[in-house]
Amino acid sequence: MTPLDPPPAAVPGPVTAATPTDAGAGAGQEGLVSPPGLDLAALSAFLDATVPGRAGPLRATLLSGGRSNLTYRVWDDAAHWALRRPPLGNLTPSAHDMQREYRVVAALRETPIPVAEAVAYCDDLAVLGVPFAMVSLVDGVVLRSRADLAPYSDADVRRCAENLLRTLARLHAVDYRAVGLERFGRPAGYLRRQVDRWWGQWERVRTRSLPDLDALHARLDAAVPAESDASIVHGDARIDNFVLDPDDIGAVRALLDWEMATLGDPLADLGLTVVYRDPDFDPVLGGSAAAASDRMPGGDEMIEIYARESGRDIVNMDFYLALGYFKLVVIAEGIHARHLAGNTVGEGFDLVGQAVPALAAGGLRVLAG
Template sequence: MAVQGLDLPKLQAYVEEHVPGTGPLTAELLHGGRSNLTYRLTDGTQTWVLRRPPLGGLTPSAHDMKREYTVVAALYGHGVPVARPIVQCEDDSVIGAPFAVVEFVDGRVIRTRDELDALTDAEVHDCAFALIDALAALHAVDPASVGLGSFGKAQGYLGRQVRRWYDQWTRVQTRPLPDVETLHERLAAMTPEESGASIVHGDFRIDNAILGPSDVTEVRALVDWEMSTLGDPLSDLGLHIAYSDPAFDPVLAGGAAATSTRMPPADELVARYAKTSGRDVPDWPFYLALGYFKAAVIAEGIHARFVAGKTVGEGFETVGGAVEPLAAVGVRALGSQ
C-alpha cells in the first residue's frame, strides 16, 4: 500500500543495505507533528521511526534531518533520554527528501487534553516537573564532551534567533500582521547578552516526549530535534512556556495537553528549572516574548503550507487563527520595557 511522502520500494532497498537482515517493510503515518512527517516502520520483528521534512516545506532550516540525527546520535548514552540512532540519509533520490531513522521507543505520548485528564492532579504536576528536569539535564551536557562543540555558535545566538525567525516570517507570511512586526522590532532593540551556552532542543513541549507507559514521570525519550543547536538554554524555557498558552492550542489541532490549564503555572515551572539547573533566569520577559515570536512564526509556516495544499492529515484549517493572538501576547510580555 502506498504511503504519502514515502517511496517504500526505494526505502526498502536503502534500509536493507544499511541494516542487514531487514525484512519486508510496512509503514504508517503517525499522529503528532505539525512540521516534519513522522512514520512508524516495521519489518515484523524490528520497529523504527522515520522522520522526513513536510511536503513542500517553505523553511528549510527548520526541517534539517541531518541536524536532528546528529544531536540524537551524540546524546545517546549520555544522560539525556533519546531514541537509539539507526541511519540518516541525505540523498533525495530515495524517498524524495532527506530522512532519519531511529529505534521505536515504546511508551506513552500525551498529546491531547483527554489523555492528560486521565491522570491525577499529582501525576500531571509531577510529569510537568519531570519534563523540566529532563530539559535541565540536556542543558547540563557539555557539548564538546559529546562531540557537539561545533554544532552551533552560542555567542550571539539570541540576536541571530531574532533575525532568523523574522527571516522565516518573511518567507511564510500570508498576510500583514502589525503585532508580528512590533514584536520583532522590540526584541531586536532589547536583545540581552546570552545567559549561558548549551545544547538547546528548540521545540520542547510535553507531546515531544515519550513517557513511561505506566509512570508519566519517566521520560524515556525526547523527540523532534530538528531545530536543535548550541545556544542560550533559557530560549528553550521561554518557548516551552509560550507553547503552554491556550493561544497555541489551534496549532496542535485543538484540545492539546500542552495548553491545558491543569499543567502547573509558568512561575512554578520557571522556579523548578532554576532549582534543578542551578541557573539564574535573568531578562525573563525577553525570553518569554522570543518564545511567543517563534510560536507565531511556526504557526504561520504551518498555515502557509495548508493554504498551499502541502499538508498531510487533518486539523490545519484553524492554525492561521493562532498567529495574531500569539504575537499580541508576546508584545504584552515585554510590557513597557
C-alpha cells in the same frame, strides 16, 4: 524550521505502542501502497543495503498529529523504527534538517538524556526525494491533548511536568564538547541570530499583514541581551515531544523531535516551553493541547521549577518569553501557509491560522508588562 511535529517514536495518547496494520502489511514489496510522502519499495532497497538483520516485507503508517516534518512508523518482521522526513511542498532555508536531528540523537545516546537509538541517515535524493533519518521505536505514552491527560491524577500530571523540566535542565548541563558537539552551533550571538532568522522566516511564510508582529519584532530587535550561558538547546521541549512510561508518566523514556537543536542560550529553551502553556497555543495543535492545559503548572511556576532543578540564575525572562512567542507566531503562520497551499497531511490544520494574531499579541503583552 518548526517544532510542531509528532513524536518520531511513539503513538499519541495514553497507550503503549503496538504493531499497526497499514500500508504493505503481509504483502511482498512489489505493488505496495505507500503512505503519502514515502516510497516503500525505494526505502526497502535502502534498508537492505544499510541496516543489518532486515527480515520480511517493509510496512509503514503515517503517524497522526504532524504539523511540520512527516513522521512514520516503519517495521518489518524483525524490528520497528521511526522515520522522519521534511514536509511536502516548499521548505524554508535551514528548515527540517534531518542530519542535524540524527547527529544530536547519536551524540546524546551515552548521556543521561533519554533518546531513541540512531539507526540510519540518508541524503541520497534518489531514495525518497528528500533527506530522511531513522531511529529506533520507543514504546510509551505521548500526552498530546487534554483528553490524554484525563486518566491521570493531578499529582501524576504535576510529577510529569516537573520531570520534563528536570530533563530539560539536565540537557542544558550536558558538556557539549565532551559528546562531540562543539561544532553543532555557534553560541556567541545566538540571541541576535534568533531574532534575525525568525524575522526572515516570517517574511518568507507570511500570508497577511500583522502589525502586532511587526511591533514585537521591533521591540525584540532593540532589546537583545547578552547570552546567559551556552549549552545544547532542544528548541521544542513541549510535553508531547516526550515519550513517557505507561506505568508512570513521571518517568521519561525518550525526548524526541530534535530538528531545532543547536548550541545556544538555555533560557531560550525555557522561554518557548513556558509559552506553550498559553491557551492561545491551543489551535496550533487542533484545539486541545496538553501543553496548554490548566492542569499543568502555570508559567511562573514552571520557571521556578526549572530554576530549582538547574541552579541557574533566571535573568531577562521577559525577553526569552517574548522571543518564544515570536518564534511560535512564525511557526504557526508557516503551517497555515502550507495548509493554504494544500501541502499538509492530516487533520486540524484549518485551525492553526487563527492562533497567529493572538500569539503575536501575547508577545507584546509580555514586553509591556
